Amino acid sequence: MDEDTRYEAVRSRDGRFDGEFFFAVSTTGIYCRPSCPAVTPKRRNVRFFATAAAAQGSGFRACRRCRPDAVPGSAEWNARADVVGRAMRLIGDGVVDREGVAGLAGRLGYSARQVQRQLTAELGAGPVALARAQRSHTARVLLQTTELPVAQVAFAAGFASVRQFNDTIRTVYASTPSELRAAAPGARRTATPSAGVPLRLAYRGAYQSSAVFDVLAAEAVPGVEEVGGAPGRRVYRRTLRLPYGTGIVAVDERPRGWLDARLHLTDLRDLTTAVGRLRRLLDLDADPYAVDERLGADPRLAPLVAARPGLRSPGAADPEELAVRALVGTEEAERLVRRYGKALDAPCGSLTHLFPEAAALAQADGPVATLAAALADGDLRLDPGADRDDAQAALLALPGMDARTVAVIRTRALGDPDVAPPDLDLPDSWRPWRSYALQHLRTAGELEHR
The missing domain is CATH 1.10.10.60 (Homeodomain-like)
Incomplete structure (x- = not known):
């Protein structure tokens, strides 16, 4: 986008671009999100920034009305x-x-x-x-x-x-x-950290929460995850292993322009990391406008996109955990949790364990042990900054790892929006959103879930 186009987005208060760029007003010293409801400033007084940090570094302070720091990530x-x-x-x-x-x-x-x-x-x-x-x-x-x-x-x-x-x-x-x-x-506000930190998880555009929660419910590993309640009012809960401690998160299915969540953390220094991982799991930073525009132009996908605008491609709260689960399946993952998972100091309902660490799973048998050893030794990296091509090559070199499983890991653990299983010939016109196209086909029942 050039600056004139950005200004048009500001003038029309276009929420599609919240988080994609920020604008600041030189006469007030304030920076905002594009959809800020305040009076549109004159073009000559407006500056544009790619990040909130850049606006802050140039001496602008955050708008109290539109709270630009709370927008979805780009x-x-x-x-x-x-x-x-x-x-x-x-x-x-x-x-x-x-x-x-x-x-x-x-x-x-x-x-x-x-x-x-x-x-x-x-x-x-x-x-x-x-x-x-x-x-x-x-x-x-x-x-x-909090207090x-x-x-x-x-x-x-x-x-x-x-x-x-x-x-x-x-x-x-x-x-x-x-x-x-x-x-x-x-x-x-909550009185104490033990009551949890209430959060509003923002997203842009439409959000098909029911489809995301269907996936989470189908894949839930007992002891680590649960989905309770009636469709449309479900709550997803899971345990989290974090850099400084552990956590339990609960997310409400009902979309309100945001998703309500509550985080219980043993160490509040993990808040930023926990929120980031939750956003990746729920694919909250996606750009549904770009995805739907491209996929909706395809004759096969057009009716699916029209039926479910804003469909997301779920990611992973823990990439290493996702890789193990993709390899062994939900039933075997439950067995691994019971045998190798760390029990919570205080169980919370049906949540009793953390998913096993790679070092613990390296003591298991077969392909899962080889995968876990590669993760524990650092020979295989699946963190948010991992090189996707390098990770794919390392995964394919492991015994027992087939190309279809690697495609699942690349989509979910590494968050690649443009992955196609090796046995499917997908049109180039679906690029760079083939992961989302497959999610549409699965949700419509045209492909099996995996």
């Missing part, structure tokens, strides 16, 4: 396989907060200087600034949804000190942490 970062796309996925997973820029660069196979240069050139912000913007959003969520002391919020959000936290919140939101907390409805 679909581009999940679709792209280049260094910038991989870096953005890793930053979203909290890698910079945990491992620093050096850790991010090491995972990408580049020097820290190269990563800084590429991100700054394309996005207007380097990895530190991008992570800082993410920490600010996490802090705002905690301030406005945690401000100091605890600062460290839970990933800030190194309370002073750094206070300075950042003032810069980004033009408010003190206490003022930011006071601006939120008190009814949404």
Whole structure:
């Protein structure tokens, strides 16, 4: 998009582009999402940015009316396989907060200087600034949804000190942490972290939640996942293994322009990572407008797209777990959980275990042990920044791994939007959204689910 087209999107308050770019107004010092309901500024006073971090780095503060930090992430970062796309996925997973820029660069196979240069050139912000913007959003969520002391919020959000936290919140939101907390409805706040962190998971466009929950229900591994309630009002719950601790998440099926969720974490520093993984599982950062436009032009798919606009391609909350489950199936996965999974300190209903770590599964028998050993040793990487082609080659080299299973792993664990099973000849006109095309065919009953 050129800047004139972006301005037209702003002038029409087009929500399709929320998260795809941001605009700032030089006369007010505020940046917004394209759909902001405020009076449209004059074109000469508007600047455009690829990320919220770039707008913040140029001295603009977030609009209190449209809350641009709460928009869905750009679909581009999940679709792209280049260094910038991989870096953005890793930053979203909290890698910079945990491992620093050096850790991010090491995972990408580049020097820290190269990563800084590429991100700054394309996005207007380097990895530190991008992570800082993410920490600010996490802090705002905690301030406005919990009664945690401000100091605890600062460290839970990933800030190194309370002073750094206070300075950042003032810069980004033009408010003190206490003022930011006071601006939120008190009814949404929970008294303690043990009550969980309530979340509104935003998405753009239509969202076919029933189709996503059908997949989750069909694949649920007892002890780790459950889907309860009547269709249309179901709740998906699962356990999560996270960098600092563990978590249990519950997501309501009913779409309201967002999905309601609640996260129970043993360590609040995992909030950013847990939210990112949940968004990938539910495919919340997709661009349904682009997908539906391309697939809806195909005679075979047109009626399916018309019947289910905004159909998503579910991902994975834990890529390594998904790879094991794709290899062995749900029934065997349940057996592995009972034998190798770690029991929760306090079971929550039918949720009793974490899915086994790769190191534990390496003690099993057969192909699953070989897969687990490759994951545990680092010979195979399936994290958000993994190179998809390298991962596919490594998977195909493992005994017992066939091309169809690898296609499932590439689609679900690695989030590739353009995967076709090797036994299906799909038209090139479905590119780059073949994963979504297959989801349409499966949901319509024209292909078996796998």
